[in-house]
Amino acid sequence: MPPLTRRALLALAVAATLPAPAFAQAFPDRPLRLVIPWPPGGTNDIVGRLVSDGMAHRLGQPVVIENRGGAGGALGAEVVAKSTPDGYTMLLGGSGSLTINQLVRKRLPYDPATAFAPIGMIGSGANVIVVHPSVPATTLRELQAVARNANPPLNYASPGVGSTGHAAGAMINQVLGVEMQHVPYRGTGPAMNDVVAGRIQVFTNALAPMQSQIEAGTVRALAIAGPRRNAALPNLPTTGEAGFPDIQAATWYALFATGGSPPDRVQRLFTALAETLADPEVRGKLEGGGLDVEPSESPAAFARFVAEDAARWEPVVRRAGVSVE
Incomplete structure (x- = not known):
């Protein structure tokens, strides 16, 4: 191997004195954004704000909430889908804004198959x-x-x-x-x-x-509209108990990054989410609102769930005749 030149040696010496961030900034090194594709006041907004506060604490950076309602969640989803794929923009997605929307809308301004990088599930609740x-x-x-x-x-x-x-x-x-x-x-x-x-x-x-x-x-x-009663309303019967077991509708909530975001950053967000959901205070507030907290095992496991959920809802949407031009 040829000897190092004086210039190369000088560069190495200078580099050794530089702090690590000069080479690669730790992620995240600036505020993140969470797009909630619904107006303030609904379950998505409540869940998103609870989780974002916990994640901000663990990531060491604020998570700025941006409510973008409209088109059944598609407007907010489009914002995330078309953002820079760097992990700094997240979507509070769910069964409605992602799964149902892609089944009922003939045209979407993004490809649901590639527009998002699944991070992890937060939880679900029967309607x-x-x-x-x-x-x-x-x-x-x-x-x-x-x-x-x-x-x-x-x-x-x-x-x-x-x-x-x-x-x-x-x-x-x-x-x-x-x-x-x-x-x-x-x-x-x-x-x-x-x-x-x-x-x-x-x-x-x-x-x-x-x-x-x-x-x-x-x-x-x-x-x-679920298989079991909810602890928050223990006297409320299920649709099955009421004589209509075919009425089953649960809403799930989860986080997504922009499609193509670096896997290590997605993993960092997943870890922060998992730690947040393990916090007894956060978990208690989510469960108190009727949500079953269901953290994913990994981003890959959550991606499989998303695909399976679409397969479950497709025949339901088709039989119900729900469609949007």
């Missing part, structure tokens, strides 16, 4: 079916009778076209054999406001943003 107190129904069977005789038809809200709530409402129509009218909103918060005001009769959504209204009696819960 709760509620009605305004003016609806004379305390069970799903009674709602079925009321909806069949309603003139004009009852209406049901969703957080947006292509959301889990949209697909769940269509599923309820199909299973109950009724024709309720879909009214889409730009997020859970605005939809819930109109349900409480009595302008909407029926709503199906995750528990967290509805729990206080259920407890206050401003809306009436009929059933939970």
